[in-house]
Amino acid sequence: MPVHVPVQDDRSSAGPGRPPAGGEIRCRDLVRVFAAEGVEVQALQGLTLDVEPGELVALVGASGSGKSTLLSILSGLDTPTAGSAVVAGTDLLATGRRERVAYQRHTVGFVWQQTSRNLLPYLTAAENVRVPLELAGRGGGRGAGRRAAADARVAELLHLLDVHDVADRRPGQMSGGQQQRVAVAVAMANAPRVLLADEPTGELDEATSAEVLEALRAVNEATGVTTLVVTHDPTVSEHVARTVQIRDGRTSTEVLRRSEVDEHGAERHVAEEFAVLDRVGRMQLPPDFVAALDLRDRVRLALEPDHVQVRPAQQEER
Numbered sequence: 191m192p193v194h195v196p197v198q199d200d201r202s203s204a205g206p207g208r209p210p211a212g213g214e215i216r217c218r219d220l221v222r223v224f225a226a227e228g229v230e231v232q233a234l235q236g237l238t239l240d241v242e243p244g245e246l247v248a249l250v251g252a253s254g255s256g257k258s259t260l261l262s263i264l265s266g267l268d269t270p271t272a273g274s275a276v277v278a279g280t281d282l283l284a285t286g287r288r289e290r291v292a293y294q295r296h297t298v299g300f301v302w303q304q305t306s307r308n309l310l311p312y313l314t315a316a317e318n319v320r321v322p323l324e325l326a327g328r329g330g331g332r333g334a335g336r337r338a339a340a341d342a343r344v345a346e347l348l349h350l351l352d353v354h355d356v357a358d359r360r361p362g363q364m365s366g367g368q369q370q371r372v373a374v375a376v377a378m379a380n381a382p383r384v385l386l387a388d389e390p391t392g393e394l395d396e397a398t399s400a401e402v403l404e405a406l407r408a409v410n411e412a413t414g415v416t417t418l419v420v421t422h423d424p425t426v427s428e429h430v431a432r433t434v435q436i437r438d439g440r441t442s443t444e445v446l447r448r449s450e451v452d453e454h455g456a457e458r459h460v461a462e463e464f465a466v467l468d469r470v471g472r473m474q475l476p477p478d479f480v481a482a483l484d485l486r487d488r489v490r491l492a493l494e495p496d497h498v499q500v501r502p503a504q505q506e507e508r
């Protein structure tokens with residue numbers, strides 16, 4: 191499989207073929223170092239990522255690769271050690287406490303892995319969706335008009351997520367998939383510009399996971415909300431057009447999928463893998479490429495007219 195290398199610089203946006211633009215999520219050289227009992231852990235080691243407005247992107251990677259750390263930063267719960275992270279125009283390194291609260295209420299919505307973290311157990315699905323509206327001053331309170339608007343918004347979201355039939359049930363009376371779809375409705379209540387989901391299918395079986403991923407895709411398509419889903423789910427690439435791999439705290443490769451219609455009118459799906467090249471020219475080779483050619487320690491490089499050649503150094507040293 192060919193590996194195409196999109197050059198990213200400060201003007202460029204995420205992926206290959208996309209015009210330079212300010213991404214809705216724009217991370218540059220993001221570093222997060224945790225110090226625990228005198229030992230430093232570099233959870234993010236210069237991560238660069240752009241997500242365009244309206245895109246739905248899956249972020250995949252092994253355990254410990256830094257996915258949750260990135261999502262905590264993007265959700266405004268954690269601050270990076272260095273680098274920059276700008277989400278929907280909010281510079282997350284320059285925001286004060288009050289701006290962060292406003293950011294979390296209005297700009298981003300989150301869905302977490304644990305259903306218990308997403309929903310209040312003693313409220314029904316409809317009441318759960320109403321909570322963020324009231325916190326933002328959009329629902330409840332005075333005036334029948336405001337209440338009716340909030341009711342309409344709750345109904346609209348429950349229909350969009352196809353959980354209107356469980357509107358009056360509490361989380362304990364719903365399936366795991368229904369709970370997560372209600373959680374997406376809660377996250378979307380205040381019409382955020384960006385939706386972040388951290389392992390939203392982590393506690394679900396394969397069929398239910400597919401349902402929740404499709405629900406995220408439906409919401410993304412219907413509302414245009416920029417969506418970033420962190421997942422271990424190996425089937426996620428069937429539900430999204432762009433899958434970004436994170437390895438050792440950096441984005442390493444990404445797979446773009448699209449449909450093409452050939453000259454006979456038949457539709458076929460095309461998947462292309464790209465390596466991410468950072469501002470200083472670093473990129474990671476996919477592990478299967480490294481293994482296939484037994485690449486190790488150092489490799490032989492050659493610049494060809496239209497590509498860069500990477501060969502095992504040991505081949506010619508023997």
Ligand SMILES: Nc1ncnc2c1ncn2[C@@H]1O[C@H](COP(=O)(O)OP(=O)(O)OP(=O)(O)O)[C@@H](O)[C@H]1O
Binds near residue numbers: 224251252257
């Ligand atoms: N608060 C913390 N203190 C110390 N180290 C941390 C902290 N949070 C995360 N780490 C470390 O940072 C690295 C990245 O962790 P992170 O949770 O972001 O990975 P992940 O890709 O989300 O993993 P998983 O898929 O298992 O959730 C790991 O080595 C982890 O042990």
